[in-house]
Amino acid sequence: MIGKNCKISDTAIINENVLIEDNVTIGDFCVIGLNPNNKIKKKLIIKKNSIINSHTNIYLGSEIGENNIIGHNVLIREETILGKNIQIGSFSDLEGYLSIDDYSKLHSCVHVGQYSKIMSYVYIFPYVVLTNDPIPPSDIRHGVILEPFSIICTRTTILPGVKIGFSSFIGANSLVNKNVDPEMIGSGNPLRIKGNISNIKIPKTNKNAYPWIDRFKKDYPKEIKEIYTKMREEYLDSE
Template identity: 40%
Template sequence: MIHPTALVCSSAKIDEGVEIGPYSIIHKHVWIRKNTKVGAYCELGLPTPLAHNNQLEIGENSVIRSHSVIYAGSKIGAGLHTGHHVCVRENSDIAEGVQLGSRTDVQGDCSIGEYTKLHADVHVGKQSTIGSFVWLFPEVLLTNDPMPPSETLLGPVIEDYCVVASKVLVFPGVRIGNNAVIGAGSVVKSHIPEWKLAIGNPAKPACDVRILRLPDNPRQKAYPWRNRFTRGYPKEIVQAWTEQAQATGKSK
């Protein structure tokens, strides 16, 4: 269903079951796959000379909420969920099941892995690489210019299963190893090894995250977080996590 006030280019490909809300604009070379819902005042496929190609593909069963803008040249996997006023710039590769909170800004030439969750007001600098099953909490800032302003861009790398708490600042070119946890308000200026809790300014490894316990249940280990938190993930992924935990003797 396309609202009568929406402007949809005749060359755009709109699959069955797609809903497009009031006053949204769908440019040419856009493919919106089946059962996707686009809210009011969205703009998809916005042209830019920075795009490597003019195509924009939105995966099936996605939900794009009002006032969101996604530029041409990106590929979005199935099941994307955005908040309101989200911006995704050109040449971004976003995998299946990603969530982008309200006012999130993905600056382009970025990669985001499957089922990664970005909360509100996250800024992802150009050329950033974010793995799968990552959590970025509100107001995380990924920077990319080591000597601003310059033409040198060094996007940070955040590996799989990382947790980056609210108001963390990540410096250009920094790598955060898989399963690491960054404490709220930290400033990450250098690489953080896998499985480490890092806190402070500058952020420094404090301990192995696997020794941490839940404050309301000290008998239960807090990490790996997937041993205790599975809401919203597909059953087959949760099953794989459960089997892995059982195999390593770390189930709940």
């Protein structure tokens, strides 16, 4: 169940029903494949080249894609489906029954409620919370949807069922209580729309800061511009 060239720390606990592909790294004191009441029948799969840092807990029934980097002290519950090239910051809490698509990055301490749908190339900063319960406490779950290339700044709270449109930018500390159209800036508590993302300029120049595809490279594919352009048509047309 463990592939080639993996580095599994001696102190990591790998439970039954876990499939680990090649070149995976698992740090100290991780617990991989949690299944508290033996109710989860589905395997946990950790795909090739992924890194799980120390003290992280991952439940059975989830899927960690290729080339992911999972921070320290992360909690990932069952039915969490992660695509490839994803980063999950330390202390983040993925509550399960949710998906995160390729190349999305979550910084530290992000709380992702059940039934959230985070599409590709999304960037989420520390202490963002995606909620899901419209009349708390209840058993109703309305997940948040973040469309591709959306950016959610530090400590924003997104209320249940809200959709953030393609490439929109939500400022720090906002409370998002309604849907946001594509390519919009939103901020405040409650949220106010502050115009198109082209209004934000790079400091000391007059160049547009958004979309960031021309100025921020990280590990994104070389064809990021084409990907953006193609997705843009799709998502702006559908609105």
